[in-house]
Amino acid sequence: MKNRINLSKYNIRTDLVIDQEIQEKNTKVTNINKDLKITEIEINKKQAMELNRKAGIYITIEFKDATNHEDKIEIEKCLTNEINKLLKRLNIKEKDEGIIIGLGNRFSTADSLGPKCIDKILVTRHLFQLKTNVKEGIRSISAITPGVMANTGIESFEIIESIIKKIKPKFIIAIDALASSSIERINKTIQLTDTGIHPGSGIGNNRKELSKDTLNIPIISIGIPTVVESSIIVNDTINYLFKHISYLKNNLAENKLIINRSTEYKNKIKNLELNPIEKKEISGIIGTLSEEEKKSLISEVLKSIHYDLIVTPKEIDFLIDNLSEILANSINKSLHLALNDWQIRIFKLQ
Amino acid sequence: MKNRINLSKYNIRTDLVIDQEIQEKNTKVTNINKDLKITEIEINKKQAMELNRKAGIYITIEFKDATNHEDKIEIEKCLTNEINKLLKRLNIKEKDEGIIIGLGNRFSTADSLGPKCIDKILVTRHLFQLKTNVKEGIRSISAITPGVMANTGIESFEIIESIIKKIKPKFIIAIDALASSSIERINKTIQLTDTGIHPGSGIGNNRKELSKDTLNIPIISIGIPTVVESSIIVNDTINYLFKHISYLKNNLAENKLIINRSTEYKNKIKNLELNPIEKKEISGIIGTLSEEEKKSLISEVLKSIHYDLIVTPKEIDFLIDNLSEILANSINKSLHLALNDWQIRIFKLQ
Amino acid sequence: MKNRINLSKYNIRTDLVIDQEIQEKNTKVTNINKDLKITEIEINKKQAMELNRKAGIYITIEFKDATNHEDKIEIEKCLTNEINKLLKRLNIKEKDEGIIIGLGNRFSTADSLGPKCIDKILVTRHLFQLKTNVKEGIRSISAITPGVMANTGIESFEIIESIIKKIKPKFIIAIDALASSSIERINKTIQLTDTGIHPGSGIGNNRKELSKDTLNIPIISIGIPTVVESSIIVNDTINYLFKHISYLKNNLAENKLIINRSTEYKNKIKNLELNPIEKKEISGIIGTLSEEEKKSLISEVLKSIHYDLIVTPKEIDFLIDNLSEILANSINKSLHLALNDWQIRIFKLQ
């Protein structure tokens, strides 16, 4: 029963980011350094209608490596800052009580980002409840891991809604592992939004989203794509393959080995546009398909031969350890201004 | 913050059994075999007032070894049977929906009995919710592990109460690791009652008990003592020491080695009563103290030198694995009549 | 340091099976049922020279689902039988002492098959050493998990060689998680061979293989592919895509939906051979590449854009639990003829 029967049906939360096309409109990009970039998009209600997306703020932090100590420090600073700005924009005051929710399944490594993050959250609500003397700059924070329906028999939304009704926090921060919509984002982006999140979504059940609309308090959702469908890997690779072949054809003089070693090569070919004739030449019938047709054909063939896997990098245990630590450190620092450096890192007050 | 600051103050749930003196009144004892014994006591309201205990049923299953396969099978049978009888007495019907609650701290081995048991509970509520076709003899069961206040910032009671209000089960089974009131019971008794249980009790906060009075649905509490105060070890040992010395004095002819090897020795000396003169002779001033005085003196000395530890056997990891399996197997079998033998043991339907 | 610096360089052990072309020559195929198939190939020394493979026995057990109880029972029976036959062919006697070696990294889920299997192995050598009375039909077995070089600083081979020199077992069974050479095999095959295995191979260091040649005692290697390079996913999918498009073109009359639902579809298209003209029509330049060229082109593009991931299915925790149990149960049953059914499943004698 545990995590078994066709979880793919109700266990996947999708990317919080919005697509490239939309991004071009209201986007603010900040390059912190060559390996760290923030993209912020704000969609107003009118645009939201047109785009069929929820109105609100979408922030993406892109980084190269979350396992290197110096890079982690930079990512944490950057994320702390973005959470702080979001708290302000959502009108959350310094002493407002919050609840942190770690979505996902503790026992499934790729889905354990939320619970592993909660393990490192500095929880303080009980100190206030027990009338312990808590110093200035520490606010009241509780934290829960609602688990997954296959293990509890209860939808996460039901658990969260009932606890929030009871303890009445002023805001929510929800953390979740997501399915990536692109091979590029997997374990390499942190996505924030104030538009809500769907735990255990995908059962055609839109009212179960965690959002201000359903819970009546502001929510900051923080997600990291940790898994990807094999069909997306295939499709993304085929697209890069087209561009790679096109590039090679048109740049025969260049030394192939040099190209490959260049860390800039990805950016170089990423925005190459192939014309239809070139596409057909390179890949025949497949090259004549629209992006949507190609995607659905790949998905169809993988399903029909039963290889439509959802996969995660083999280093996922180590990645989740690092990513959950980055999230928890940043959240702790944002919420408790009085914390000193080692308190953030050891998740306790004294 | 995690499990740190003086948890002893609010983390201990005490024995569910009632004391020896009371037991003598309304007791039914069943010896399944020489290593397995069931004691059942029912306290009516009038007695409850006199005894200052809650009215209801108290069942104790005593066993010798929960780590031996054959013994485990026997204990499971016995516990399944007692749960079944309690379900009937509480008027719970075959299709009534239930919720299983695993109290305690998953990350503290001696306190992890509840959560480890939940990991092995067959959860089915989502199958009914998702309109999956579930066969006859399987009922709707959900399961939660509310965690401990030091990790969530929220009292277990608050979490449980709000979820129960939301999903409206017909009955509760709550599992918890307890503090033993006697060295003899530690990891060697399973205690059941319909009178409720106190998660995170001891803060002088009696209204927070999980019980029919507070939650309006019947509750079966199942507890196993897994820890014991060092003062209880000392007091119990001193009492046995008195009896041992008395026995030796009065049975000088017997071969000491033979005595020690006898598995019957404990029972032989257990009920020895020493008269005051003998007590004083054996242990001077200490021997003249009443049981209460002696206990409080031991507790006082241990506290004043900071050795008032609460301890658990060093094999606790292994014991919790076995005990949580026994509880889960028995609960699964009691609740789902259609389960076959391997389904109980692998915790899933297919 | 733990599992960090570019482990991909030295952490991957490859498939134990030999390629399709070779398989056709000396192959014996047994279909146990429609979801369970055994393929056995024996390569003699002359063939080994020609094929540039090691001479010996290669057995592949293919199954559909290792998470279903009934299927697990069948796979276990089948694997027990194959191990028994191999033990006989390698001239290992009923009382010969053995050592079981669990290769891989306990802390990296996809690589933890070996250590997790060892946790369930019935270890008995110390009973013989301590002169405990062990009943007939139980042999002397020890078990080790040498860990990985990133965590120990020592090559697995060095640890294993030195322990074997010391305790002098008569044979080895080595268990390891492997990298799959095909999307079809991942978590769906058990591979056995008597030709040895390379722990931490790939550093161009062939003398470090575990084999009869290097250790002077027979070795049975048991591997399960648990990870796969993304380039293999892409290549395999493209090949199926060609066949799928070809099939659709040539069978326009058939209802597409019916095709997809058919569990036989994979087998139907698997052996389709496309002629060069059809290939070019379907996929242009890409269709004109040889299998080797296409593979290396895909690998090249993924490397140059830094997406050459090695991935594992997101359900890997659950799969490893089931697969390690199947291996341990089968090994225990093969080695100790006197074990009854629950002893195999609880990994202890009494």
Place this chain on the structure above:
Amino acid sequence: MKNRINLSKYNIRTDLVIDQEIQEKNTKVTNINKDLKITEIEINKKQAMELNRKAGIYITIEFKDATNHEDKIEIEKCLTNEINKLLKRLNIKEKDEGIIIGLGNRFSTADSLGPKCIDKILVTRHLFQLKTNVKEGIRSISAITPGVMANTGIESFEIIESIIKKIKPKFIIAIDALASSSIERINKTIQLTDTGIHPGSGIGNNRKELSKDTLNIPIISIGIPTVVESSIIVNDTINYLFKHISYLKNNLAENKLIINRSTEYKNKIKNLELNPIEKKEISGIIGTLSEEEKKSLISEVLKSIHYDLIVTPKEIDFLIDNLSEILANSINKSLHLALNDWQIRIFKLQ
């Protein structure tokens, strides 16, 4: 089989310290602060013969609380310093290669100190072996966790001896959880010695000790008592009880509550000596027994009633986390002079 059959027989390693009486002779005591004290004793060969102990250095670091961040920092400094001094006295050079050995059972919390410490050791030997460029001030270190005989079937000594023969380090640091000889020491002392250690000792098998005599290279053993026999708790408490009663009798005027609150009370009564008449008055026959007789009587009564438990504090998971971190940080810092502060704490070079 795992950790089951009467491990008490071969699983207990005893205190590394030497008794109070001996300590008085060659002792050097350093009080770092009121909660941190170092005691060093050196026994020469002549004394060793007289005392029936091994000649060598015995260092004990006593502390009050290993779970508080500031105290941990102080303990780490102090331990780093003691290890450094020992390395020098044992003539170990800055570039000498070492091996760290984590004794004990990873799966039994109270016995997992060694393996949990190894998880945090900075391992570098493979970098030297793979000819990676390692900076000055980092030495070659390997690390192993030999496991316990019940899980491997092999004595730890055999595993260690064979690996050391193979990789030829210049020195050993061995870490182990110990059984305390006093209630005061449990989780509150770190004990170092250069005289060796007995993994899995107690089978009357003295040649199996890890020591310079048996392995031909110097060894620093670091142990922390994490478990204690219930008979020791009882005996120590009875002794304090005698002193407490004596103190109360002789200081009737003092306010009892004030006494108990005093943190100095333990030290006040610790060295009280009762004369035989007072002892008999306080505790009759028991008071007339010698320390040895009393101990053996308590042990006898606990054994005969089957309550001779070995116990550990219920917070053991949390204590082991903190203690293993203190040991690993100190060892890493001592061995690699070039490590900066975060490298020590994250256990990796970059």
